[in-house]
Amino acid sequence: MKTFVYRLLDVFTNVPFGGNPLAVFTDARGISDAMMQSIARELNLSETTFVLPPRDRSHHYWVRIFTPLAELPAGGLPTIGTAYALALEERLRQEAARQRVVFEEQTGPISVTMEAPMLTMQAPLPTFGPIYGERDAIAAMLGLEPAALPAGMPVQSVSCGVPYLLVPVLDLETMQRIRFRLDIWERVLRRSPHPHVLAFTLQCRYEGSSAHCRMFAPGLGVHEDPATATAAGPLVSYFARWGILEPVQKVQFVCEQGIEIGRPSFIHVTLERNGEDIKSLRIGGQCVAVGGGQIQIEG
Numbered sequence: 001m002k003t004f005v006y007r008l009l010d011v012f013t014n015v016p017f018g019g020n021p022l023a024v025f026t027d028a029r030g031i032s033d034a035m036m037q038s039i040a041r042e043l044n045l046s047e048t049t050f051v052l053p054p055r056d057r058s059h060h061y062w063v064r065i066f067t068p069l070a071e072l073p074a075g076g077l078p079t080i081g082t083a084y085a086l087a088l089e090e091r092l093r094q095e096a097a098r099q100r101v102v103f104e105e106q107t108g109p110i111s112v113t114m115e116a117p118m119l120t121m122q123a124p125l126p127t128f129g130p131i132y133g134e135r136d137a138i139a140a141m142l143g144l145e146p147a148a149l150p151a152g153m154p155v156q157s158v159s160c161g162v163p164y165l166l167v168p169v170l171d172l173e174t175m176q177r178i179r180f181r182l183d184i185w186e187r188v189l190r191r192s193p194h195p196h197v198l199a200f201t202l203q204c205r206y207e208g209s210s211a212h213c214r215m216f217a218p219g220l221g222v223h224e225d226p227a228t229a230t231a232a233g234p235l236v237s238y239f240a241r242w243g244i245l246e247p248v249q250k251v252q253f254v255c256e257q258g259i260e261i262g263r264p265s266f267i268h269v270t271l272e273r274n275g276e277d278i279k280s281l282r283i284g285g286q287c288v289a290v291g292g293g294q295i296q297i298e299g
Contacts, residue, residue, distance in 0.1 A: 002299040011081040012227040012265040012285035020227035024085035040066035062104040068221035073106035076229020083112040084287040120284035126237035129157030143179030157194035158234035172203040209256040226258030227265030
């Protein structure tokens with residue numbers, strides 16, 4: 001039997017048992033592709049990462065990211081959490097731990113800047129997809145009445161690497177009443193280009209937050225995610241596109257998420273514009289180490 005050790009972190013929080021839990025196998029050499037998927041399914045977290053030697057020596061590590069059902073090409077939460085886990089082990093050079101580390105992911109190299117207590121990464125620029133016209137079906141999928149989706153704010157697909165259907169909701173009380181209907185999702189979104197759903201409102205629970213969010217991704221084996229960095233960039237870009245943000249060059253934005261499932265998370269986004277064009281998105285947050293474990297594999 002071969003033993004592989006992982007670290008357990010909470011990401012996008014500064015307190016244990018908040019944020020989104022992440023398992024990081026800091027040395028995954030010898031674990032097959034199929035076994036990585038099996039381990040991720042066994043741990044049943046939103047994401048599990050596996051760290052391998054880089055294929056390009058100009059990078060620090062190759063990072064592979066798995067949900068319980070599929071491998072992801074990239075992800076903000078697992079990227080930031082993996083950098084934090086490696087820094088804890090001092091496997092990164094001290095100068096890199098203080099400044100920047102570069103990971104290889106399926107979408108290409110991704111750099112993480114580590115300036116305590118915040119870790120930040122560059123996110124891909126947004127791609128705006130179609131506006132979804134069947135608002136009544138989307139409201140029903142969330143277990144809400146059609147009037148719960150405010151007029152004047154479109155239901156739209158936006159992607160910064162992973163497409164999300166962004167759904168505006170009237171207020172915080174209505175967000176708390178959401179009861180996601182898997183049967184309706186199966187019928188209207190499962191086979192669409194944007195099967196993952198981010199519901200949001202501008203009313204927030206915590207001071208300093210800019211939007212209150214809930215994310216549902218049954219296609220990835222995640223009923224409700226406590227923190228979704230890959231959705232934060234699309235959301236802030238949506239706000240910029242539709243004139244909801246202040247018309248300034250640089251905007252600081254905080255998405256609160258996970259509150260309804262008892263794991264408050266805070267994702268920081270910095271958006272920079274050149275006129276009306278978005279020229280940069282950075283995603284950031286804090287992490288907490290909460291434990292670890294080991295998996296034994298026949299070899």
